[in-house]
Amino acid sequence: MTTRQDRHRAAAAVRWRGRSLRARLLLFTSATLIVVCAAMALTTVFVQRAYLLGNLDQRVTDAAERSQGGLQRRTGDATDLGFLTERGQPAGTVAARLADGKVIAAEMVTEDSHLQVLTAAQRTALGGIPTDGSRHTRTIPGLGTYRVTAISGDGVPVLAGLPMDDVQDMINGLVLGEAVIAAVGLAAAGCVTAVVIRRQLRPLDRVAATAVEVSHAPLDRGEVTALTRVSARDTDPATEAGQVGAALNRMIDHVETSLTERQRTEERMRRFLADASHELRTPLASIAGYAELMNHGTEKIEPQLAWRRVSAQSERMTGLVEDLLLLARLDEGRPLEAAELNLATLVAEAVWDAQAAGGDHAWQLALRLDAPAQVVGDQARLHQVVANLLANARVHTPSGTRITVVVEATDTHCVIRVRDNGPGIPPGLLPSVFERFTRADASRSRLPGKESGSGLGLAIAAAITEAHGGRIDVESEPGQTEFAIELPLAAGRRTEPWAASTPTSLMGHKP
Numbered sequence: 197m198t199t200r201q202d203r204h205r206a207a208a209a210v211r212w213r214g215r216s217l218r219a220r221l222l223l224f225t226s227a228t229l230i231v232v233c234a235a236m237a238l239t240t241v242f243v244q245r246a247y248l249l250g251n252l253d254q255r256v257t258d259a260a261e262r263s264q265g266g267l268q269r270r271t272g273d274a275t276d277l278g279f280l281t282e283r284g285q286p287a288g289t290v291a292a293r294l295a296d297g298k299v300i301a302a303e304m305v306t307e308d309s310h311l312q313v314l315t316a317a318q319r320t321a322l323g324g325i326p327t328d329g330s331r332h333t334r335t336i337p338g339l340g341t342y343r344v345t346a347i348s349g350d351g352v353p354v355l356a357g358l359p360m361d362d363v364q365d366m367i368n369g370l371v372l373g374e375a376v377i378a379a380v381g382l383a384a385a386g387c388v389t390a391v392v393i394r395r396q397l398r399p400l401d402r403v404a405a406t407a408v409e410v411s412h413a414p415l416d417r418g419e420v421t422a423l424t425r426v427s428a429r430d431t432d433p434a435t436e437a438g439q440v441g442a443a444l445n446r447m448i449d450h451v452e453t454s455l456t457e458r459q460r461t462e463e464r465m466r467r468f469l470a471d472a473s474h475e476l477r478t479p480l481a482s483i484a485g486y487a488e489l490m491n492h493g494t495e496k497i498e499p500q501l502a503w504r505r506v507s508a509q510s511e512r513m514t515g516l517v518e519d520l521l522l523l524a525r526l527d528e529g530r531p532l533e534a535a536e537l538n539l540a541t542l543v544a545e546a547v548w549d550a551q552a553a554g555g556d557h558a559w560q561l562a563l564r565l566d567a568p569a570q571v572v573g574d575q576a577r578l579h580q581v582v583a584n585l586l587a588n589a590r591v592h593t594p595s596g597t598r599i600t601v602v603v604e605a606t607d608t609h610c611v612i613r614v615r616d617n618g619p620g621i622p623p624g625l626l627p628s629v630f631e632r633f634t635r636a637d638a639s640r641s642r643l644p645g646k647e648s649g650s651g652l653g654l655a656i657a658a659a660i661t662e663a664h665g666g667r668i669d670v671e672s673e674p675g676q677t678e679f680a681i682e683l684p685l686a687a688g689r690r691t692e693p694w695a696a697s698t699p700t701s702l703m704g705h706k707p
């Protein structure tokens with residue numbers, strides 16, 4: 197029993213929840229209007245009725261007093277009610293004489309001011325009324341509902357009554373009038389409310405339509421093309437629907453940028469994998485080729501040469517795999533070593549090494565230090581950054597190119613600049629020069645006879661610099677290429693005055 201009731205209640209709740217906002221708003225507004233109208237109508241009726249009844253009661257008491265006055269002047273017959281027509285009693289007035297609480301004579305004033313004797317049944321209806329002046333309502337058969345009172349005054353008890361029909365008719369008229377006005381008013385209000393609600397909620401419909409459209413867009417595959425947005429007229433933040441529209445637009449923006457970003461990351465990943473496989477395939481193919489040649493005997497290839505080539509290719513592969521591993525670790529955000537080190541020393545050592553390797557270039561080192569070039573970082577990795585830049589300046593420029601390395605230290609930062617007056621980075625390559633596997637056509641950028649690089653050197657330099665909280669920039673045009681690495685100085689070193697300000701210290705350069 198209870199469970200069935202519960203089920204009914206739950207079903208009703210679901211039905212109610214399932215109703216549209218429009219229906220609910222209309223229902224609530226109508227219900228409120230009905231309650232307010234009913235309350236106002238009832239109040240009016242009750243107040244009016246109380247007023248009319250009070251008025252009638254006063255007239256009934258007056259009639260009783262007049263009856264008694266008339267009676268006192270007449271003597272004789274105890275059942276004589278002739279005074280009724282003498283004292284200006286209105287038509288419909290009922291008067292009766294009482295004795296021992298019983299009605300002994302009762303008459304009514306007719307429309308034409310005559311007296312009509314009441315029947316026994318009508319008299320009985322008037323019985324039992326105490327003579328204390330209190331007012332009572334009685335239904336007299338054939339005459340209708342009466343308001344009656346009985347007084348005894350100077351010992352002559354008399355009863356008077358007036359019909360309540362007028363009061364009742366007025367109240368009925370009032371109720372009818374109010375009902376008609378309320379019905380018409382409610383119907384009009386309902387229609388207006390329905391129209392207004394429909395109008396006001398139309399923007400929400402449009403917002404919902406946009407949301408549905410976006411939800412049907414194929415977001416899980418392929419390129420994310422421009423998604424639909426809520427139109428500007430439905431994004432006014434001053435309205436509730438506008439706020440929803442604006443929020444939806446922000447969400448769609450967010451979804452679109454996230455998806456585009458994801459798409460780009462996937463694209464980069466795919467390219468990276470393809471490039472890495474390609475890079476590894478070349479030395480592998482070459483090792484396989486030499487192995488095949490050696491398999492056919494020593495007359496095809498000199499074993500010593502084959503051995504050297506195989507060693508070189510495997511070295512290249514090892515280097516490549518190490519580079520890839522390093523990039524993967526940096527991508528993962530693995531912590532680097534953090535020791536305080538002097539960049540000027542580090543750069544100077546790197547330049548010496550480079551000078552030893554690239555004797556055909558003119559090397560120059562300048563230190564412009566307003567503060568000690570102390571930074572916190574991973575010595576080996578930072579050395580790798582500088583070595584990569586120096587190697588590029590050496591490998592991608594012809595002999596005789598002047599390479600200038602400048603170390604600057606200001607209050608907060610240390611900047612390493614590697615400059616060369618070589619042919620420069622091809623403009624098409626420049627925007628993506630720090631991306632992985634980016635390199636110029638080997639025939640353009642390399643000197644003949646040199647191994648081609650893998651295009652990871654600058655990507656690694658950029659990743660290491662970023663991991664140290666620094667940045668790397670490049671500017672290049674034919675005859676002037678400059679890489680600049682900016683690193684934050686070690687805390688505590690930044691404000692110290694630098695006593696031995698060495699404006700420029702030059703390293704000897706070869707012709």
Ligand SMILES: Nc1ncnc2c1ncn2[C@@H]1O[C@H](COP(=O)(O)OP(=O)(O)OP(=O)(O)O)[C@@H](O)[C@H]1O
Pocket residue numbers: 584588589590592593616618619620621622625629634635636637641648649650651652653654655677
């Ligand atoms: N100083 C420079 N002058 C001219 N071109 C340069 C210079 N530095 C870099 N480049 C160009 O930028 C490309 C990318 O350099 P990056 O160091 O990333 O790769 P790579 O030197 O080709 O190979 P890897 O450094 O991995 O051996 C180079 O291939 C070269 O074309």
Ligand SMILES: [Mg+2]
Pocket residue numbers: 584587588649652653654
């Ligand atoms: Mg390089």
